[in-house]
Amino acid sequence: xxxRRERRKxxxxxxxxxxxxxxxxxxxxxxxxxHHLWVLVSSLGVLWRTPFATFMTAAVIGIALALPAGLHVxxxxxxxxxxxxxxxxxxxxxxxxxxxxKRIKSLAKxxxxxxxxxxxxxxxxxxxxxxxxxxxGFGGALDSxxxxxxxxxxxxxxxxxxxxxxxxxxxxxxxKELKHVDLAQLDMEWVRRLSGIIELGKRGVLLxxxxxxxxxxLVIGNTIRLTILSRRDEIVVTKLIGATNAFIRRPFLYTGxxxxxxxxxxxxxxxxxxxxxxxxxxxRLSFLYNSQFSLGGMDLETTAILLGSGIMLGLLGSWLxxxxxxxxxxxx
Amino acid sequence: xxxFDNVNKRYPGGHEALSGVSFHIEPGEMAFxxxxxxxxxxxxxxxxxxxxxxxxxxxxxxxxxxxxxKNRQIPALRRKIGxxxxxxxxxxxxxxxxxxxxxxxxxGYHQSEVxxxxxxxxxxxxxLGKERAMPIxxxxxxxxxxGIARAVVNRxxxxxxxxxxxxxDPELSAEIxxxxxxxxxxxxxxxxxxxxxxxxxxxxxxxLTLKQGRLDHDGSTSDLIGQTVAAGGxx
Numbered sequence: 001x002x003x004r005r006e007r008r009k010x011x012x013x014x015x016x017x018x019x020x021x022x023x024x025x026x027x028x029x030x031x032x033x034x035h036h037l038w039v040l041v042s043s044l045g046v047l048w049r050t051p052f053a054t055f056m057t058a059a060v061i062g063i064a065l066a067l068p069a070g071l072h073v074x075x076x077x078x079x080x081x082x083x084x085x086x087x088x089x090x091x092x093x094x095x096x097x098x099x100x101x102k103r104i105k106s107l108a109k110x111x112x113x114x115x116x117x118x119x120x121x122x123x124x125x126x127x128x129x130x131x132x133x134x135x136x137g138f139g140g141a142l143d144s145x146x147x148x149x150x151x152x153x154x155x156x157x158x159x160x161x162x163x164x165x166x167x168x169x170x171x172x173x174x175x176k177e178l179k180h181v182d183l184a185q186l187d188m189e190w191v192r193r194l195s196g197i198i199e200l201g202k203r204g205v206l207l208x209x210x211x212x213x214x215x216x217x218l219v220i221g222n223t224i225r226l227t228i229l230s231r232r233d234e235i236v237v238t239k240l241i242g243a244t245n246a247f248i249r250r251p252f253l254y255t256g257x258x259x260x261x262x263x264x265x266x267x268x269x270x271x272x273x274x275x276x277x278x279x280x281x282x283x284r285l286s287f288l289y290n291s292q293f294s295l296g297g298m299d300l301e302t303t304a305i306l307l308g309s310g311i312m313l314g315l316l317g318s319w320l321x322x323x324x325x326x327x328x329x330x331x332x
Numbered sequence: 333x334x335x336f337d338n339v340n341k342r343y344p345g346g347h348e349a350l351s352g353v354s355f356h357i358e359p360g361e362m363a364f365x366x367x368x369x370x371x372x373x374x375x376x377x378x379x380x381x382x383x384x385x386x387x388x389x390x391x392x393x394x395x396x397x398x399x400x401x402k403n404r405q406i407p408a409l410r411r412k413i414g415x416x417x418x419x420x421x422x423x424x425x426x427x428x429x430x431x432x433x434x435x436x437x438x439x440g441y442h443q444s445e446v447x448x449x450x451x452x453x454x455x456x457x458x459x460l461g462k463e464r465a466m467p468i469x470x471x472x473x474x475x476x477x478x479g480i481a482r483a484v485v486n487r488x489x490x491x492x493x494x495x496x497x498x499x500x501d502p503e504l505s506a507e508i509x510x511x512x513x514x515x516x517x518x519x520x521x522x523x524x525x526x527x528x529x530x531x532x533x534x535x536x537x538x539x540l541t542l543k544q545g546r547l548d549h550d551g552s553t554s555d556l557i558g559q560t561v562a563a564g565g566x567x
Contacts, residue, residue, distance in 0.1 A: 031442045237421045240381065241482070242410035243438045331383045 036250070043254040054262070057223050061263025061310065064216050066270035068209035069306050073271060073298050075201045081293055082194050091168065093154040093175055094183040107180055108154055116162030116171055121155040128153060151182060164195075213313055220259050220317030224252050228325045236331045245326060252322045253315060260314020264307045271298055333359045333490055333521040334380060339389035341375050341545075349375035350545045353389075357523060357538075359489065362516040364532045364553060365525040367542035373525040376542065377494050380523070381413055382406050394489060411439055414483030414520075418495035420475045422467040428454070428478050429463040435486040453485040457511060473504040480508070484515055491515055493524040497531060505531050 047054040093111075095104060101124070108120045123131070128150040133142060142149075156175065158168060168186055175184040228235070235248055279295040286293040298306070334357040341350040350372045357363050365373050378384040379391050382398055391398045394412055401409060414435075422431050432453055436446045454460045457477040467475055476496060483491060493512065497505035509524075509531060516522045526532060532539065532553050541549035549555070 031440050034443060035437060035440065233421075234423050234425075237423060238434065238438065239407075240383070240410060240415060240421070241435045241438055242407045242413075244404075244407045247407075247438055331381075 039250050040254050040257075043251050044258050046251075047255065047258055054259075057219065057259055058262035058266055060219050061216050061259060061313075062266025062270060064212040064219075065263055065267035065306060065310055066274070068205050068212060069267055069298070069302065070271045070274050071201075071205045071208070072302060073275065073296075075198060075205060076299075076302075077296055078201075079198050080296060082198070091156040091158070091172055091175065092185045093156060093178070093181050094185070095152045095154065095180050096182045097151060099152065099180045103180060104152055104154070107178065111154065111156060111175075114171070114174075116158050116167060117156055118159040119157040121157075123153040123155065125150055125152045213309070216260075216263070216313045217317040217320065220256050220314055221321040223259065224256055224318040224321035225325055227255060228252060228321065228329070232329055235326070235329050239329075240331045248326060249319075249322045252318050256314040256316075256318025256321075257311055258314070260310040260312070260317075261307065263314070264310025267310065268298065268303060268306055333357050333361070333394060334523060335390075335392040336376075336379075337390040337392065339379065339391055340387045341372070341379060341384065342387040348545055350379075350386075350542075353542075353545075353547050355540060355547060355550055357521060359521055360516070360519050361538065362513065362522040363524070363538040363540055364535075365523060365540045365542065366527055366529070366532070367548070369527070371542040372545045373527075373542055374494060375545075377415075377492055377523075377525055380490075380492060381415055382409055407438075411435070411486060412488050412490060414486065414488040414491045416476070416479050416483045416491070416493040416496045418498040420467075420479040422475060422478055422482075424466070424468050426466075427463065428459065428465050428467060428470070431467060431478055432481045432485050435482060439486060449485055449487075450481075453481040456484070456514075457481045472499050473507070476500065476504075476508060477511070480511060484520070489519075489521060491520050491522045493522070493526075495526055496524060497526065497528055502531070506534075509535060 095107075099107075104122060104124075108122050111117055111120045125148050129142065129148050132138070132150060156171070158171060162168065162171060172184055172186050175181060238248055275295055275297055282293075282295045334355075336353050336355050339350055339353045340348065342348045353372075353376065365376060367373055375384070379386050379398070380393060382401065386399065393409065396409065398409070423434070429450055432450045433446050436449055441449070451460060451463070454463060457480050459474060459477055459481065462470065462474065462478075467478060470478065476499075480496070483493075491512070496512075497508050500508065505528065512522050512524060513535070535553055537553050539549070539551055539553045539555065540547060543549075
């Protein structure tokens with residue numbers, strides 16, 4: 001038996017007299033966790049007692065978070081839509097004049113076997129000429145030529161996985177090395193532009209998000225500052241009784257935590273509302289374009305980021321306010 | 333327990349609240365601190381609880397020189413000192429039980445221990461039936477006893493009281509003083525600042541008298557009888 005245990009086994013002196021006793025409080029860690037839990041719940045209770053004021057603060061935070069979160073979700077949808085348009089990103093292989101029909105057929109077959117190729121369409125020289133005549137209106141001029149000047153073309157449509165710029169570039173350079181290909185061309189300037197626009201949009205959302213985060217910090221900081229000032233007497237008394245700064249800080253930090261969490265949940269609801277309001281018109285529009293596209297909601301990752309950043313901002317805002325204002329309150 | 337060694341306290345602006353104060357209160361001793369308002373009683377108590385720091389000289393509490401105490405060590409010092417205030421300083425938004433439990437929660441005691449000690453302290457001051465009451469519903473004397481329960485619940489070796497009977501009638505005051513004496517009997521050092529001469533003249537304890545920031549007299553309360561002040565008399 002350890003000496004410590006032995007000591008504990010000794011009968012305790014009667015403590016009800018109020019005599020000073022030097023004994024270590026039992027189960028400190030346990031008590032510490034219990035205390036944290038208690039502060040967590042009681043700080044929510046304090047907020048609950050002033051529902052209107054709490055809702056106002058949470059709503060400001062919620063709106064400020066909903067703006068970048070909503071834009072982010074919309075951008076994600078645009079990105080999904082653009083990768084969904086797999087049929088429009090394609091590659092034209094112009095073949096050399098002297099390649100025989102049979103060779104072309106076997107080349108098309110070979111191409112179909114490639115990774116990332118969804119479909120290969122063959123346009124013969126004759127077809128190309130007819131198409132050109134029809135569309136350009138230069139039919140008469142072409143008739144005066146002895147020979148068909150147009151090459152045969154293989155239209156290569158990539159799979160959706162290979163439709164993004166980097167992959168297409170790779171496919172193109174591979175196709176250029178084929179023996180019978182005279183010229184390989186990628187008509188995807190618009191894909192690049194769109195992805196550029198999306199990148200720009202993402203950067204914009206990030207900047208807007210940072211700016212609004214700053215605003216949230218100020219809102220929470222100011223709210224916590226007012227709470228601190230209104231509980232000044234309590235802080236002074238607890239300091240006199242021997243409370244550490246961490247002890248005094250704790251309820252305010254948890255208050256910030258709750259504000260952040262409530263704001264994030266409100267933002268989540270707002271974004272959901274926004275998407276459900278948009279999904280009707282978007283569905284009708286995509287129907288008019290013969291598309292199966294429907295507006296996607298907030299995914300798990302975005303939800304986690306939204307809740308996490310709300311909580312972090314709440315904690316940080318109250319931390320800043322507490323650090324700044326608690327020092328000023330000392331018993332006198 | 334409390335040792336003042338040639339202590340000066342000068343406030344910004346030049347007002348000297350204490351000058352050259354030296355005394356020593358032994359562990360387990362009970363003493364009164366008296367003097368006119370402005371004589372430096374409050375300043376002296378503030379130096380002990382480290383609400384303020386001495387401008388010069390040493391204040392030593394329970395073997396710790398407060399000059400060498402860092403700010404983050406202050407909470408630990410204050411947990412060794414129970415303080416009773418004239419205006420009680422209770423938190424009016426929580427029950428009597430929660431008020432008394434506060435020092436224990438601050439010190440990180442286990443819930444079951446907290447309950448046991450709070451009830452023991454409330455029993456001691458005769459308020460066991462009022463745990464669930466809000467302080468605002470109590471009389472002045474009861475509020476003061478809640479304040480005392482809070483000061484002793486942590487079983488500090490030192491108890492300070494600043495005009496604990498300031499707002500109470502003589503009968504209640506005598507009761508409160510008896511309470512302090514009973515804590516002293518079980519080994520708590522007690523220092524009570526008061527200007528209630530009638531009350532303390534009936535009790536036999538050490539008496540420190542401050543006059544314009546100087547220790548004017550250090551003797552026994554029995555010296556007060558007949559208002560004859562024997563200079564330098566020891567108890």
